[in-house]
Structure formats: structure tokens, C-alpha cells
Amino acid sequence: MQSDPLPEAVHVTIFMEGLRTGIARTEVVRVHPSTFEEAVRIALNAEHNFKLVRLGWNGYNPSSARANSTSTPAVTRPEPMNLSYAEDEGEVELQAADQQRQATSQHSTRARSLAWHGEMPIPSGRGAPY
Known part of the structure; x- marks a missing residue:
């Protein structure tokens, strides 16, 4: 069947x-x-x-590369990059961005505080900017 x-x-x-x-x-x-x-x-x-x-x-497995470091020629293994220059430039950019962010935050906090207490006039026709 x-x-x-x-x-x-x-x-x-x-x-x-x-x-x-x-x-x-x-x-x-x-x-x-x-x-x-x-x-x-x-x-x-x-x-x-x-x-x-x-x-x-x-x-690429770093642990196996370390175990075979005597048998593996240095040409085939990846070599680390020198990032000292990149880190310095990046750090300067990060510091500048952080300072800009802090200045903007302090300005907007002060403006909100003044507007809340009625000390700062709100531009007519645009409404509250915050």
C-alpha cells in the first residue's frame, strides 16, 4: 500500500x-x-x-593568535593602530562640544527662569520660544 x-x-x-x-x-x-x-x-x-x-x-581570534604566536609569522597577524593622534583630536572636539552644550543649557535655563518670573518679555507674535 x-x-x-x-x-x-x-x-x-x-x-x-x-x-x-x-x-x-x-x-x-x-x-x-x-x-x-x-x-x-x-x-x-x-x-x-x-x-x-x-x-x-x-x-581572527586573539586568544588563538597568542597561543600560536611562535608558529604564526608577524606578517599574517593584525597589528594595532596608533590612535594617539586621533584620540587627541577627538578629545579636543568633545571638549568644545561639551562647552557649547553647557553654554546653551545655561542660557536657556536662565531665559526660562526670567520668562517665568515675568522679567523677560516674550516676543510678540511668536509665542513662548520654550
């Missing part, structure tokens, strides 16, 4: 329910593929991409 094979949608649904909760299941449910092969491809790609992102684009 030969029974009819299950429809493709049933195979896809069973595969989706059998996946562990994670990025692969989320991606397969989001895309909702029409064939079993497409569902498997989407799940494998999602897992692969997730692992690439976790390890970095080149798969």
Missing part, C-alpha cells in the same frame, strides 16, 4: 519547528520559504553569517 508523499509545505513547517530557537529559526520564519531546500539554505546561511559576525570578518 503506497501512501501519498507529504506536501512540500508540510516538510517546510516540520523543518521550521525542528530548528532550535536562534538566528536560523528566526530567519527561516521571517522569510517563510516555499520549498524544503530553500528553508535549509536560508537556515545554513543565517548560521554561517552569524558566526562570521561573532568572530569578525576574517575569523
Whole structure:
């Protein structure tokens, strides 16, 4: 007695329910593929991409590089960048922005206080600027 094979949608649904909760299941449910092969491809790609992102684009693992430092030539290992100049410029920009923010905040607080107590006239036709 030969029974009819299950429809493709049933195979896809069973595969989706059998996946562990994670990025692969989320991606397969989001895309909702029409064939079993497409569902498997989407799940494998999602897992692969997730692992690439976790390890970095080149798969560099600092702990394994330290363990193999004698056997790995220095040419293939990433070398740290000198950020001393960038940090100095960035710090100056941050300090200037912080000073500007403080000056603006102090001015608007004082203006609100004066307007609240009726000491500062509100420009006609524009309403309260705050």
C-alpha cells in the first residue's frame, strides 16, 4: 500500500519547528520559504553569517593568535593602530562640544527662569520660544 508523499509545505513547517530557537529559526520564519531546500539554505546561511559576525570578518581570534604566536609569522597577524593622534583630536572636539552644550543649557535655563518670573518679555507674535 503506497501512501501519498507529504506536501512540500508540510516538510517546510516540520523543518521550521525542528530548528532550535536562534538566528536560523528566526530567519527561516521571517522569510517563510516555499520549498524544503530553500528553508535549509536560508537556515545554513543565517548560521554561517552569524558566526562570521561573532568572530569578525576574517575569523581572527586573539586568544588563538597568542597561543600560536611562535608558529604564526608577524606578517599574517593584525597589528594595532596608533590612535594617539586621533584620540587627541577627538578629545579636543568633545571638549568644545561639551562647552557649547553647557553654554546653551545655561542660557536657556536662565531665559526660562526670567520668562517665568515675568522679567523677560516674550516676543510678540511668536509665542513662548520654550
